[in-house]
Amino acid sequence: MANDSISNKLWSTCNKMRQDPGTTGALQYVEQFSWLLFLKVYEEIENEYEAKATFEGKTYNRNIDNEYRWSVWTGKDSYITGPDLLEFVQTKLFPYLRALSGNRTKEIIAEIFNNTQNRMEDGYLLREVVDVLASVDFFGDEDSFAVSSIYEGLFARMKSSDIKPLAEFHTPRVIARFMTEMVAPKIGQTIYDPCNGPSGFLTEAYHFMRPQEKNTKDKEFLQKESFYGKELKSLPFILGTMNMMLNGIATPNIRKMNTLSINLFNLTEKYDIILTNPPFSGTVRGIESNFPYPSAQTEILFLQHCLRSLKDGGKCAIIFPEGVLFKTDDQSYVNTKKELLQQFNLHHIVRLPNGSFAPYTGIPTNILFFDKTGPTKEIFYYEMPLPEGLKNFSKSKPIKSEYFEEAKKLWEKKELTEQSWIVPVEEIIKNNYNLDVKNPNKKAEFEHLPPEELIAKIEKSEKTIATLLSEIKDLIK
Numbered sequence: 001m002a003n004d005s006i007s008n009k010l011w012s013t014c015n016k017m018r019q020d021p022g023t024t025g026a027l028q029y030v031e032q033f034s035w036l037l038f039l040k041v042y043e044e045i046e047n048e049y050e051a052k053a054t055f056e057g058k059t060y061n062r063n064i065d066n067e068y069r070w071s072v073w074t075g076k077d078s079y080i081t082g083p084d085l086l087e088f089v090q091t092k093l094f095p096y097l098r099a100l101s102g103n104r105t106k107e108i109i110a111e112i113f114n115n116t117q118n119r120m121e122d123g124y125l126l127r128e129v130v131d132v133l134a135s136v137d138f139f140g141d142e143d144s145f146a147v148s149s150i151y152e153g154l155f156a157r158m159k160s161s162d163i164k165p166l167a168e169f170h171t172p173r174v175i176a177r178f179m180t181e182m183v184a185p186k187i188g189q190t191i192y193d194p195c196n197g198p199s200g201f202l203t204e205a206y207h208f209m210r211p212q213e214k215n216t217k218d219k220e221f222l223q224k225e226s227f228y229g230k231e232l233k234s235l236p237f238i239l240g241t242m243n244m245m246l247n248g249i250a251t252p253n254i255r256k257m258n259t260l261s262i263n264l265f266n267l268t269e270k271y272d273i274i275l276t277n278p279p280f281s282g283t284v285r286g287i288e289s290n291f292p293y294p295s296a297q298t299e300i301l302f303l304q305h306c307l308r309s310l311k312d313g314g315k316c317a318i319i320f321p322e323g324v325l326f327k328t329d330d331q332s333y334v335n336t337k338k339e340l341l342q343q344f345n346l347h348h349i350v351r352l353p354n355g356s357f358a359p360y361t362g363i364p365t366n367i368l369f370f371d372k373t374g375p376t377k378e379i380f381y382y383e384m385p386l387p388e389g390l391k392n393f394s395k396s397k398p399i400k401s402e403y404f405e406e407a408k409k410l411w412e413k414k415e416l417t418e419q420s421w422i423v424p425v426e427e428i429i430k431n432n433y434n435l436d437v438k439n440p441n442k443k444a445e446f447e448h449l450p451p452e453e454l455i456a457k458i459e460k461s462e463k464t465i466a467t468l469l470s471e472i473k474d475l476i477k
Helices: 002-018 027-057 080-099 103-113 121-136 146-160 164-169 174-185 201-210 216-224 234-246 298-309 321-328 332-345 400-412 425-428 450-477
Strands: 191-193 227-229 253-256 269-278 310-321 344-349 365-371 376-382 418-424
Touching: 002 027, 002 121, 027 103, 027 121, 027 234, 027 321, 080 234, 080 321, 103 234, 121 418, 174 201, 174 269, 174 365, 174 400, 201 216, 201 227, 201 234, 201 269, 201 418, 227 234, 234 253, 269 298, 298 310, 298 321, 310 321, 321 365, 332 425, 376 400, 376 425, 418 425
Parallel strands: 191 227, 191 269, 227 253, 269 310, 344 376
Antiparallel strands: 310 365, 344 365, 376 418
């Protein structure tokens, strides 16, 4: 079955869930769909593990016992629906899954189900949803990881239908893929996302690294020791853990916790690669003492966390709104950027067009690429142009992977074009660590100033107008 057809079928389950009083909102039916999809696909994954073990003359011990396997409790032999189905899910299935233990995979499954619940209240509607999912063959496609694209594509489809609550943990896959390709992780390295969300960056890194496998040792490292993430909120934590497992990582190292609660003065966890998109414009209180440059703004605290979490020689690609670049009236921002330039090599900044994260936010965004290899000498800027005829990307005309091709071609040699330019670090320092350097090759249609400068200009203009009005009044007296 083609991916679009599967996606359409799965989308119909969401329409059914909207009819249930317990899953009327987007967050509720995303959560409901997620645990059902997980149990369905995880059994198929265990079927593959068992078949492989049998072929090799070995025994595979399933992590989910027979009574609680998807095909058993949803099957026609023990067909249950209505109140009986609800009772089984609430009093047997969930308690069993929440109590799993004995190995790391079982513990992860238990953690998932301890952070979610059955939201549906109508057992007959739940049966209809189960029947739709049961009819889908996720592994009938030649692409063994087709389930990954279906899983992420379905949530992208839900968000594109103006489901705003899901926006905060969405990074377009083409952006995540570009960032991953530019840092080029290798087997043996550790990859980390401190704002993990649905594991978009970690799954991209996994698919980039998987072709590098040469032996069992490589595969073992990739499965168990390569990928690390932290996530504060329950739903994105669930989605992220499930997404990793459904992509083929049996034991993902995703922890549900507040990344910013970690004290940077005694940090021990360090990583080779960091790929992340911190939440825009968040605020936090009570943990400022964890940071060398205290602030209530989470975006600058996440940058400090990334700086201190990178191993010597490590690489980081991180997305920030424009405000982080130009903010110079807050000492925590200035000091953080000063440390970035003095102790790290900030070698590339890619400026994305308006609407790159449409329809979830219109805030102008930038991708910063830096390595822990010594101080910055110069920064190569690349400003992605919009396709001809577009004023900005949008829900109907989103950013695409081919739009990154020019940036890739210019990357190594740092070639200068109308869309690229180089700024020596001395110029950044002279401007109080303002990284918001506009394209000198572009004829500006209007002057775009940082907010503080814009306010100052407006105030000055207002004073001039007031003075002129006063003089006019004097003349007409």
